[in-house]
Amino acid sequence: MGCGFSQDGQVQQLYQFRKLPSAQDNFEIPERPENRRKTDRKYLVAFIVVLIVLIPFLVYTLMYTDLRTLSGTDNCGNFCGYKNKKYDEWACTGKDYTDQKYQYLEGYVTINDVLRIRKRECVTSCPVGYEPTFHTCIRKSNTVIRNNEQYDESNLTMEDFIALLGNIGRDIRHGWWAIVLSAIASCLLCFGTMSLFRYAVDFVVWFILIGSVGILAIIAGLFWYAYFKMKDSQPIDGKQVKDGASGFMVLAVIFSIIVLCLIIVITCMVKRVKLIIQLFKEASKSIFDIPSLIMMPVWTSMLVTIVFLIFIILTVFMAFAGKLTEVASTPSGLYLEYMQNSVMTIALVYNIFAYIWVTEFIIGAQYMIIAGAVSAWFFTRNKQYLDAPLWTAFTNFTRFHMGTVAIGSLVITIMTIVRGLIRSLCENEKTKWIIECCMSNIEEFLRFLSKNAYIQTAMHGQPFFKSGKRAAKLLVSNAANVIAVNSIGDFVLVIAQLLLIVVSSVVGVFIAKATQTEHYWAIAVICVFIACCMAGTFFAIFEATIDCIFICFCEDTTLNDGMARPFFMSKGLMQFIEDSKAIYPKK
Template sequence: MCAGDCCCCDQPDSSEKARLTNSSENRGCTDIPVLLIFILFWAGMIYIAVFSVSHGDAFRLVYGYDSFGNTCDEDNADKAMENVSLTGLNHKGKPYVFFLDIRKPLETTMLCVTKCPDIEIDNINGVQEFAIKEGSNLCRYDVPIDKITDDANKDKCPQVFPVWKSDDLLFRCVPSKLTVLGDKLAVLFEFLNKSDTFQKALSDLYASWKEMILLCLLALVFAIIMVLLIRFMASIIVYVILGVAIVASLAGTGFLWWTYADIVSDLNDDIMHKIPLLDIEVRAKTAFLVYSIIASVLTVILLLIILVMRKRVGLVVALFYEAGDCLSAVPLLLVQPLWTFLLLMAFFFYWVIILAYLSTSEIREYNNVTGHIDYTEHETVSYFWWYHLIGLIWTSEFIIACQQLVVSGTVATWYFSRNRNDLSCTICKSMKMMIFYHLGSVAFGAFVITLVKLPRMILMYIHKKLKSSAGSNKCAEYCLKCCICCLCCLEKCLKFLNQNAYTVVAINGTSFCTSARKAFFTIISNALRVAAINSVGDFILFLGKIGVTAATGAVGIVWFKTKSELHFYAVPVLLVCVFAYFVAHCFLSVYEMVIDALLLCFVADVDDNDGTDGRPYYASDKLRKYIEETSTELNLLTRKDKTEETEPAQI
């Protein structure tokens, strides 16, 4: 039976340990009120979508519209306004917007035309000749081609000559020579027209698409090799990274002090020879002294951290091996980011389309002065904007959280299984568990991130506006930056806590608040272990991503340099590198999530078992060996300061 477990102060019950062996035993629906709120929220999102599609026209943003409320390249019969001429016209085959006076684009009449003028027109007769020859009338729709030169239609046709030769830019007729509109735009267009940079870049992509596909496949191979290296050679890689970090920090600090000493020596020589000192030399001495001190402090901190964590590095190595075993048993975990990415792209596509319709959900009004149709914002649309933005953040975080809970549930099911060879379709079971029991907890965690991210985005917008305004208050800018920085740090911390909370949800089946509380106390009680994982482990995985990207880019550079027909081979190399990093991130980010989930499973295993015949560990032989070697120290750390009310290290 589903229970609306949403309390933040629930006490552990006696059946928690039993849940480790059976993920469905005594498991109920969690955070039902939040799930109901999320469903109601999406009902509002659907209402906004229906309202936007019924009142808006997204094609106005693409093809533009004329001054009479007609969308170009579209039949506007349903948009006709009573007692208003030139509305509701069929503009199929007229995709371009032409401005009667391009120098006043916001005030002049806009028309939908078949073709932008491809020649310079010097007089009204030229307008008529162009209309006859090209079939594109540059006058108002109520002016027939044979009446263009009549004096009665002078105000309905271009009055300022010449009418410049134009190119279509986003379906708008923009003069090829933009000197009259500003030097910067003219320089930009001149550069694009002369160099054809974009055309050459596109031709390079077309000429090298086969090689790019092969390089993407090579990136996939490199990513798999990196996963195998981390799995089978974790101990070597971890200690190599630590050694490189120590040597690099010591060498960098020594070089800075050597540079500072060299500058001081040169200044002393100048003083001895009574050579006047330059101000820049004195500043360089001070700067290198500051750099050297900072580097020394950071190096000492790094060495102390490594010294303190030296016994925890073994846990990193053991969990790397354990994560490799888990991924070998459930290889479909590696493609979870792909499904998440596809879901996010589908949602973003939907969100952008509705946003386009929402932005054009305006009220049309006839302007008696200009004779044009003006658009005014609907009174409720401003509220819909905020609602739609919150929907973007909350739903995006919900989709990401679903992946985290599925991965955590899969890892927990695999870890807490006595006979792992008999497991089948572990991911399916984890997805079923999430859908039937814990969608409310996922929605709750995503909402917590939304509560932090939305204010940060608002402050960033205010800061941008304040910075661009003249005479801005520097003190206010500084305060806004501090608030943005604090919210960003809080968001990072909450995301890390949420990910661990989802693991506890998967293990124990408790609500989000209860799971987050337990995850928090577990992290605090095992701070050194968590620090070892998140400093050494994550750093190694990041270097793995960079390694895959660099290797793929190096092969691409060597290969593309042999193709003499390419103009800018850096463009296909850059795209290949972006894809390579994405592929490596898909593989290694799952590795990172698996390791974080295994850490909590490992702590729960140590707390609830002691390795005896009656209470054997769930860990594999490799991880069990590490547990046996450090069991006394680990138990002291995880069982420290227990009270009857709380057990900080117990899950």
């Protein structure tokens, strides 16, 4: 445990890290607002500049956006169903197609043996054998056979689909009370889970670990039983049964290996599980002591959703932007199309980049604010004297550390874009899978480092890369505990989250059935979605709190010795320290 260096040396390193005079003994964690300074300002300026530069690109592109493109055009770019603008350079433009509302695609024209252009025409009604679908004449499908009965696909119209949506909407309005009741039930289950993590965390953790091993062992046993039973049987079709037996054997071996690995990991880290249990206890205590933490993921989800909707709307409008361009000229006439120029293409890519950066910035801001509040809670001996830690963390972020989150989110954004480009450019499926696996792990590692850098910045008020370096040193010096928290701890959280989602979803489905509506499944889908969102929100705050408390725990053991410098941690964590000294003596 610990870094392996003396506490005095670590305190001196903290003085150097914060650029404090060595004579100052009474440093505070987290750093007081009056002692903080703005960090990574140039990256915040870059973030703002990126958003400002996006505006003229958007304005230019949206000036050439015309949603009438959805109605289709003729060969000269005249919109079907509208009176069109006349362009002096093209005599075929300016047609009045008020009565010709449908686009009919006749075939292709090949020009110079290279360019193939689709012939387009605006018509009053679709020809025989075609039907209108979204203002375009589509060839009718032939009669098909489904479930031994004949259906004419031409009878399955858009009107029928719209009527179905109307009936579903009516049932959802009728069963609104079921959705509200399901949301309340999911909320109560989340708070019940939180209470279990606070008052019965030992039972919960060991129940999940032992229960998971037991269930996986039973599944492996069932596959082995099926394999031996099928292997010893006298089949009529020997090859088919042999293939089935081989499949059961592969599944049995896979599950057996998983069970064996879980048993080995749990056995080797049984002492570290005590730390995980204590971290879970501390996390639940901090959330109960700072209940406003629960709302952080809610506000973050709302902001991310708003940004996503704005992005989708802008992207849709930008996708329909284009300038009328002459594609080809033939003896039969001109061919004009609305095409995007390079500026519009750049604007579309730029919009995607800005969206990813803004989204990652919001998520990073949430993490830093939570870290500031939780670290203030951890390093306060008398929790009754906590004075609005979440608000203090928020003001520290907005006044001093927005630039730090800007650079951290930029790193993740660049990695995300590089990953997407490599994935799209790689054609070989095996190579693509290998690259995707490597890039996803690198991205997760960068996210992990960025989160811990945010925690260090929230605690000490230092820039991103400096904080990341200190966080990396802390994590390396506590490598065994890091592995335990990020393997067994994450496994427990994932299983607990799945159990919460399943229970909440089952409750939601039963409530939806009680509405006795024709399309109760639509209400059930909404209830399950709400259950997933609430479980995700709850465990997002819980996981962030655990990560922060773990870093606080590492800082506490690094800077304090429990005697000359008393620990800030709880008695449970102190007991873990004492047990660790007996089990892992210092070398």
